[in-house]
Amino acid sequence: MRLERVGFQYSSQTPLVLENVSLSIGIDDVVAIVGKSGVGKSTLLRIVARSLTPTTGTIDHSSRVLRPGAIAYMDQTSTVFPWKKARQIIELSLSRSPTGTAFGRFEVEHALEAFGLEGTSEQYPHELSGGMKQRLALAFAILREPALLLLDEPFGSVDEFTRENLYLLLQAALMRTTMAVVIVTHNTSECLTLADRVIVLSGSPAATVSGEFAINEPKPRTATMLLGTDFIALNKVIRQKISEL
Amino acid sequence: MLSAWLTNPTDFLLDIGISLLRASVGLALGAGCGVLAAALTSSHRIANTTFGTLLRFLRSIPSLALVPFVMLALGVSECSRSVLIAWAAFFPVWINAHAGLSAVDPHILRLGSEVYFKPTEMYLHVRIPYAVPFIVTGIRVSIGTSLVLLVAAEMMGSSSGIAYRLMFYQQIQRLDLVCIQIALLGLLGLLMDRAYVHVVRFFCPWIII
Numbered sequence: 196m197r198l199e200r201v202g203f204q205y206s207s208q209t210p211l212v213l214e215n216v217s218l219s220i221g222i223d224d225v226v227a228i229v230g231k232s233g234v235g236k237s238t239l240l241r242i243v244a245r246s247l248t249p250t251t252g253t254i255d256h257s258s259r260v261l262r263p264g265a266i267a268y269m270d271q272t273s274t275v276f277p278w279k280k281a282r283q284i285i286e287l288s289l290s291r292s293p294t295g296t297a298f299g300r301f302e303v304e305h306a307l308e309a310f311g312l313e314g315t316s317e318q319y320p321h322e323l324s325g326g327m328k329q330r331l332a333l334a335f336a337i338l339r340e341p342a343l344l345l346l347d348e349p350f351g352s353v354d355e356f357t358r359e360n361l362y363l364l365l366q367a368a369l370m371r372t373t374m375a376v377v378i379v380t381h382n383t384s385e386c387l388t389l390a391d392r393v394i395v396l397s398g399s400p401a402a403t404v405s406g407e408f409a410i411n412e413p414k415p416r417t418a419t420m421l422l423g424t425d426f427i428a429l430n431k432v433i434r435q436k437i438s439e440l
Numbered sequence: 441m442l443s444a445w446l447t448n449p450t451d452f453l454l455d456i457g458i459s460l461l462r463a464s465v466g467l468a469l470g471a472g473c474g475v476l477a478a479a480l481t482s483s484h485r486i487a488n489t490t491f492g493t494l495l496r497f498l499r500s501i502p503s504l505a506l507v508p509f510v511m512l513a514l515g516v517s518e519c520s521r522s523v524l525i526a527w528a529a530f531f532p533v534w535i536n537a538h539a540g541l542s543a544v545d546p547h548i549l550r551l552g553s554e555v556y557f558k559p560t561e562m563y564l565h566v567r568i569p570y571a572v573p574f575i576v577t578g579i580r581v582s583i584g585t586s587l588v589l590l591v592a593a594e595m596m597g598s599s600s601g602i603a604y605r606l607m608f609y610q611q612i613q614r615l616d617l618v619c620i621q622i623a624l625l626g627l628l629g630l631l632m633d634r635a636y637v638h639v640v641r642f643f644c645p646w647i648i649i
């Protein structure tokens with residue numbers, strides 16, 4: 196999909212939130228959008244999700260993201276259906292996969308295991324820990340194989356170790372399937388771990404794309420890899436770019 | 441107090457049983473109607489402004505004021521007692537169910553649309569389950585309000601039940617037995633509440649109650 200000179204304001208009485216934002220997302224791109232709090236990252240994500248219509252500019256959606264259920268959205272609230280057991284949530288997600296592959300108890304257990312949720316099939320979300328809830332929400336979003344996965348600061352509410360574990364789970368899941376991912380975050384380490392491209396959003400009052408960085412390091416990337424000189428240098432540049440404007 | 445119980449245990453048990461039955465029937469009737477009314481008032485803005493406004497008007501009438509009206513309109517019967525108890529149970533359930541059905545968490549609605557639920561599926565698999573904890577709370581509140589009307593209904597022309605016996609013992613000036621009946625009413629409310637909590641935990645284990 197491609198956004199061309201997109202601008203947005205919530206109403207004619209309020210100032211522009213976004214101005215002249217152009218970006219393209221390939222079918223298996225992992226794009227991270229970073230920027231200061233309140234700059235308009237989540238607004239941009241909602242435009243990509245088609246929940247908001249841009250005030251100016253155009254969006255070309257690929258036919259892949261126009262089919263029903265093609266877009267999955269996840270934020271840090273890790274909301275899933277509280278009245279369904281983990282097994283039922285996984286079953287619902289698998290049943291909506293476009294490949295339509297038949298699944299049984301074994302596939303459900305295997306999927307739970309792949310997301311580190313073994314032994315939780317008969318548990319309700321409220322019986323799971325914060326990290327497990329995030330993994331369940333991630334499994335629900337990924338197993339139905341959306342064309343576009345949108346993550347709005349998805350791991351902001353979990354501790355550092357759980358977050359690193361979730362990074363590995365997400366990277367492993369993305370290796371098994373083809374989907375475009377857009378991650379909104381203010382955590383530069385997160386975007387360096389997960390993304391192929393980092394887009395810096397900044398500007399006041401209206402934000403625009405102020406920088407774009409490609410990350411060509413191999414995946415899966417671990418927390419240790421981020422200690423390498425290349426990553427440290429890139430992290431520094433991105434952070435400078437974010438705080439520049 | 442113990443001697444009163446020992447002299448006539450059958451009457452005590454019978455009164456508890458009859459009052460429990462009346463409260464349960466009225467509660468079930470009121471709760472059922474409350475959920476149906478909430479389904480209607482939450483379905484459309486026009487339904488909420490018309491039917492919802494009528495219900496809000498009726499709710500503002502103190503329910504005890506309806507006792508003479510119902511007794512005259514329906515006669516002194518089990519039917520009129522059930523209607524009065526149902527009336528008291530109706531409003532807490534309706535208000536809570538309406539809140540649950542009309543203010544579903546947008547995150548949950550989004551999940552429903554992401555797995556492309558049809559409108560009927562969205563109602564059955566998202567809206568109703570989301571409203572269940574609200575309905576559960578409404579019914580729990582109704583247990584208390586229905587007991588108020590149970591007492592009023594049994595005091596008017598009844599020949600059985602805890603509140604009837606309460607009035608009877610007041611007339612023969614037996615303060616000790618009046619105290620027992622009051623305690624029994626408290627016990628009835630407590631038993632109904634505990635039983636209800638167990639039923640909810642069994643059928644809806646995902647609800648924290």
